Amino acid sequence: MTTKRTIAVAAGTVAATLLLGAATVLGQANFIDRVYPASGCTVWSGPAPSYFYSGIENHSSSAIWVDCPVVNETGNPNIGYVQVRDRHPSSAVECTFFSAWGNGSGNITFWATAPQASGGSTNRFVSLIFDSIVDPDPSRASFYYSCTIPPAYSGRYSAIHSYRLEERE
């Protein structure tokens, strides 16, 4: 009787272990998630930015355009954000997610999401959220956020602090 009970307990332990293990393994979200400092962004139009805790600020009197590179590890971007501060009363910090491919004959092909813009002047950092980035093709294209930062306004500077992309495995 005792032996049967022990076997029952052991069998229960096995079942529980299997269930727990399955739940742990299957329940894990299979994502690669990275946050990048905006000091990695490159200006492609406009004056050089200033750096602020590894973010970038526009101290100039004209807008700047930057590309902020993202590692493409799986080819399946999912969600992301760009953390920005907009201190201009009438121009927004605006970003879009690019997936670009250059072919052998020198042509460029790209997908770009609908842009996300900051809602108005504030001292706070806000996130421009890209919550459903559709899989781009080709999957091995280069990924980046492309953003514009408005000029300085009365000694107040707009900025990009960091950005993030989560990829599906």
Added chain:
Amino acid sequence: MSSRAARDRAGRGRPALHVVWLLALAALLLFAALGVSRDRSRGEAGAGHPIRAGLEPGSSDRLATADATRTNGPAAAPPVRVAPASEPAQPDDAAGLDENAAANAQIEKQLALFDQLAAQEAYDPLWSRAATARLRDALLTEQRELKHADVQCYATFCRAALQYDTSEHGETGFRRLPFVLPWPAEIFVHTTGESRTDGVMYVARENATLRRATL
């Protein structure tokens, strides 16, 4: 006799018990191995990432909440994984060529799909005419370097054949296209020719996405 019978019963039960415990041990080892392999494949920003713990895809609110906790200073960015020296960093030449060919085939297929949709889509008289005019006006107003903008909107998307006056203007003009549209939209752009002045853009209708071609 009765104690001997009891020992016999216990003796018969023991092998079964051992098998059960061995199964349990095997299951534990299996799941431990699976967990380790997943963590390795995910790199350092894996399941233990503190932000991931509160986030699932599509959850903008939670994403924003998580961000709000990090706005008082530089973000605690997880280090980007660096491939160890023993890992092959680049595909070999043949694989790279195959990848290029596959990518170019995908692009050709995407362009063919747009052409097919343009031929098949029912014309939306209310939206198409107004959208065509709005898009053409926005492009020519915002990008004065454009020499030519041939725009046509269908039921779910628009096509714009564009030509800039110089290659320099072409480069910046194509890159700024997402920001000059009259409505926020996903776009697909394909530049053509060696002069970098020509290309075609496909723009999704408001609140829509562009159809993807599958190989």
